[in-house]
Amino acid sequence: MSQQNLSNNNTPLTTVSKDGAIKRVDEERLLTSAETVTKLRAPTAPLKIQTNNLNIYYGANHAIKNVSMPIPEKQVTALMGPSGCGKSTFLKSLNRMLDIIPDTHISGEVLFDNKNVYANGTDVVELRQRLGMVFQRPNPFPKSIFENVAYGLKIMGGFSRSEIADRVETSLRGAALWDEVQHRLNQSALGLSGGQQQRLCIARALAVAPEVLLMDEPASALDPIATLKIEDLIHELRQQYTIVIVTHNLQQATRVSQYTGFFLTGALIEFGPTADVFEHSMDERTYDFIMGRFG
Amino acid sequence: MSKAQIQQADSAARLAGSGKFSLKKIFDDSAAIYFTICALIVIATLLLVYINIGSQAYQTFTQWHISLGNLFTSNNWDAVNNFGLKANFSGTIMLVFLTVFISAPFSVGMAIFIAEISPNWLQAPMRGAVELFLGIPSVIFGLLGLIVVVPFVRNVMNSLAGAYLYNGYGIIAAIIIVTFMVLPTITTISIDTIRAVPREIREGSLALGATRWQTIRNAVLPAALPGIMTGVILGVTRALGETVAVAFVIGGAEQFPFTVNSVAPYIHFSNGSDVLTTLLLFNFKEATNNTPLYSVLYTISFMLLIISAIMIAISRYFASRRVYQ
Ligand SMILES: Nc1ncnc2c1ncn2[C@@H]1O[C@H](COP(=O)(O)OP(=O)(O)OP(=O)(O)O)[C@@H](O)[C@H]1O
């Protein structure tokens, strides 16, 4: 079965029926495709998320191909691969941020705490609060620093003023930003440096007490020092949160992550503990990528 | 090729290059001179307008000894000896505030619908329709006002009053017409500023669990507010300066837009009033040089100039506060 056939086929290969059960339409066809078989070294840690046969289409563009990936709890999982291989798409599928893009089709499952987030009746609002997201370019709201962090809480409602103030402080401390901004909480967030803005966005996500942090190249727009601060912060956050981070920077992947998944043209080629993936790649393409031969 | 030959060729090339360069420089310089002249002409014209109108207006106070207080506190206008502008000034204020008060929320709502809620394929045609509205000449609005709005106001107000009291002309008809004229101004600018709010801002809000409506209300609109305010101020400027369309429906009578007394319904709208711009329009034909009327009309013009300059300054302020262009 050639890749051509797969990517030209824009009907989902599996469908989620009304009761949330996954109906496999043509599973065999995918599994025989060498391209979508993952060389997997299964993690020993308990899993927070597991995707099963996840396929994502933008219109006719098959962006994620049959990806089954475990994401261990309270570990940092790095996603790497060349540009356009589907890392961001995969990340956005986990908290259903793909829902807002028109003409996307998704099949397969994303199990979060063993529940399929694409099952009917999922509370997307709650889901997105439990899986916080940090974007590639810092995207603070044009509001005060305080209002940025309080945003999610005010959306949720039901917090008193003092509770909000407390949570804002805890979140800013959690994002290692408190010391720098405590005296100017009422100033515009847009006056912060890029690195501070990104930590503010992390604080903003932390404020709604998530369990998972999804980070899409959170340091790629930052200078080396700001990048180091973010990496230190990720080390800290791992004590409490499950982290999935997309990175273009191989050194960064080795510095911050315990597990690594390598994507190529929408397929998960290899997954395993970061040290193993980097030092004993099971797939030649992973090896080539790490050696800087492409991507 | 010998070294000398190479050097020769080199310097020849350099000469040729410098020749081209100086030609380009001449074009550059002449363009700079041209644009400078254009800018100077614009500035000079503006200065002349202000100086001319300002000096004519000044005579109201020096030659005719009419005080500003006189102009603003008196209700009495006969175009010969008495120049009380209170009624017209009140008319203008009422027109501007009510018009913008009604059209701003409506425009923003429409902009939100067009930019955020309507499906993609509908957005361009709807924005086009609003722009078409923007391009309608005010005389057409005036005619429509005369044919449609004045009878409408007459019927509604008379049936509310239960007696034939109103002819339909006056401030209400003017407000209705100008509201329709201000709507597209605020709407198009609001659409543009709402669209300029980057996708990342919406995504950031949605990723925190906000619904689409919460995102519009709490993230998109605050981010677009300075731009929307620019549109509102431009709406104010348009309402303030609108003359022709208003002239069709205002009735042209030097009386207060409404009177209040103890008889129900307490507020009685006048059959015909005037605003500053229409007062100018209706009186300039009769005004002869070297009369108090002439100077007073210039004073009104000067006031309109100053107020619109202030409005432009305010809108510049809001424009400078725009985060996303
Ligand atoms: N909104 C969209 N609509 C249509 N196609 C899209 C959209 N977003 C991404 N794609 C396509 O899906 C594929 C995967 O894109 P994705 O952004 O997930 O890649 P990526 O690995 O994150 O790349 P990068 O490293 O450059 O960020 C690409 O072919 C891309 O063109």
Ligand SMILES: [Mg+2]
């Ligand atoms: Mg990406």
